[in-house]
Amino acid sequence: MTRLYGYVDPAEQAAMVLDHVRVDAYARAIAQVVRPGDVVLDIGSGTGILAMLAARAGAGRVYAVERTGAVELVRLHAKANGLADVIEPIRADLADIESLPEAPRVVVSEMLGHFAPAEQSHRVYRQARRLAAAGAVLIPTDYRLVFAAARPRGAELELAELADVHGLRLDALIERLRHRVALTRLAPHDLVGPQWAGPAIPSDAELPTHFVGEAPVAVDGPVTAIAVSFTATLAPGVELTSAVGAAATHWVQTLFPIDPLPGRAGESLAVDLWPRISADRGTWAWRVTGERGVREGDAMDALVGDRTDFLAQLGLRTRGPIATPARLAAWAAMLGGATSDTVDADRLAAALHAAMPHRYPDMTEARQEALSLLRAVDRAN
Ligand SMILES: C[S@@+](CC[C@H](N)C(=O)[O-])C[C@H]1O[C@@H](n2cnc3c(N)ncnc32)[C@H](O)[C@@H]1O
Incomplete structure (x- = not known):
């Protein structure tokens, strides 16, 4: 199915529900964790599938929060399945919810992206933790990124x-593509070493600024990319993984390309990658260090065009200044980044850098954050 419109597209919701590996794992975790009478919070309910599984597992009340019009599906499905007295659909962004009528003991959500921490999941889970009862259980509790040295033949x-x-x-197009982060389904023969799972990152931790891992090399020869998958722990003993060679899900691998790095069987490459903007279309930079060299990559290098095009890529208006709501304008003015009721991306970046040098140590990072903020504002307008 070709999906066109994001989460309000029924095909998008169907693709997730039809991912049996995903839904089966969630069903097992929910059955294990939810006790009779529990108050449950389902964040990003979509079709209501997880809310209904929780209700069927005995929950006394399920608050099913969904920020899009898909919330209508939650209501209709709960009713059709005789669960309308347990499931309370709420149309809202979780970030805007200050309290719930009862504090949930279980929080369930599926916000995993191809690169696991998607949809601002860390921020959302931290907010959920504040709304939940002390000691509440989160599903998933944590995730690990899974790294592997790769030489994908299909890309070549x-x-x-x-x-x-x-x-x-x-050639110019080829050059850009060589630097592009790709979402690709890899086969085991695309890897040149075993997969390596990084440390467990709690779902409600702060979004890490760096993801550090290893990519072992099993055969001599060039490594041309680092493949990243994830393994999420939904409940004790219930894992959901997008790793290469595991049962297929609707997730694929995120492929970080590098200029060919000669690998030696037995060595392990050190991988450091960091997401630079908090918007949903993340851009990454990365560094891979082996015995025979260091390779660096930057997703922005792959884009075609100049800064105006970058703005368009990020969904910003590019003609004229961007009108901002009073609150952001006031905030930006305080930082020295505003001109009357508009905000200039470069001035805002300079102001962010000056005000928070530890957080935005160089202008590239600051500009990314400025663009991310402006994009968020532009969408809200
Ligand atoms: C990956 S889908 C999962 C849908 C459903 N829970 C399932 O498992 O099939 C994520 C859903 O979360 C919603 N969502 C994302 N961020 C949200 C937020 N901050 N507050 C409320 N809903 C959100 C999206 O609109 C989307 O429907």
Whole structure:
């Protein structure tokens, strides 16, 4: 199915529900954790599938929070399944909920992206923790990123095709694609070493600024990418993974390309990658260190065009200044980044850098954050 409209597209919701590996794992975790009479919070309820599984496991009340119009599905499905007296659909962004009528003992949510911490999940879970009863159980409790050294043949073949299109060479496009972070389903033969699971990161921890891991190399030869998957612990003994070779889910791997790095069988590459903006379309930078060299990558290098195009990529208006609501304008003015009722991305970045040098140590990071803020504002307008 081709999906067009995000989470209000029924095909998008269907693709998640039809991911049997995912739903089965959640069903097992919910059956294990939810006790009769429990108050449960389901964040990002979608079709209401997890809320209904919780109700069927005996929950006395399920608050099913969904920020899109999909909340209508939650209401209809709860009614059709005779669970309307247990499930209370709430249309809201969890960030805007200050309290619930009862504090939940269980919080369930599926906000995993191909690169696990998606949809601001850390921030959302931290907010859920504040709303929940002391000692509440989160599903998932934590996740680990899974790293692997890779040499994906499919990507190489695609690039080779661009070297001759009707006898014309498209080298500039090839060059950009070489730097592009790709979401790809890899096969075990695309890897040149075993997968390595990083440390468990609690779902409600602060979003890490760096994800550090290892990618062992099992055969001599060039490594051209680091593949990242995840394993989420939904409940004790119930894991959900997107690792290469595991039962297929609707998630694929995130592939961070590097210029070929000669690998030696037995060595382990050190991987450091960091997401630079908190918006949903993350951009990453990364560094891979092996015995025979260091390679660095930056997702922004792959984009075609100049800064104006970057703004468009991020969904910002690019003609004229961006009108901002009074609250952000006042806040930006305080930092020195505003001109009357508009905010200039570069000035805001400079102000962020000056005000919080430990958080935005260089202008690139500060500009990313400024763009992210402006994008959020632009969407809210
Ligand atoms: C990955 S889907 C999961 C849907 C459903 N729980 C399931 O398991 O099939 C995430 C859902 O969370 C919603 N969502 C994302 N962030 C949210 C937030 N901050 N507050 C409320 N809903 C949110 C999205 O609109 C989407 O429907």
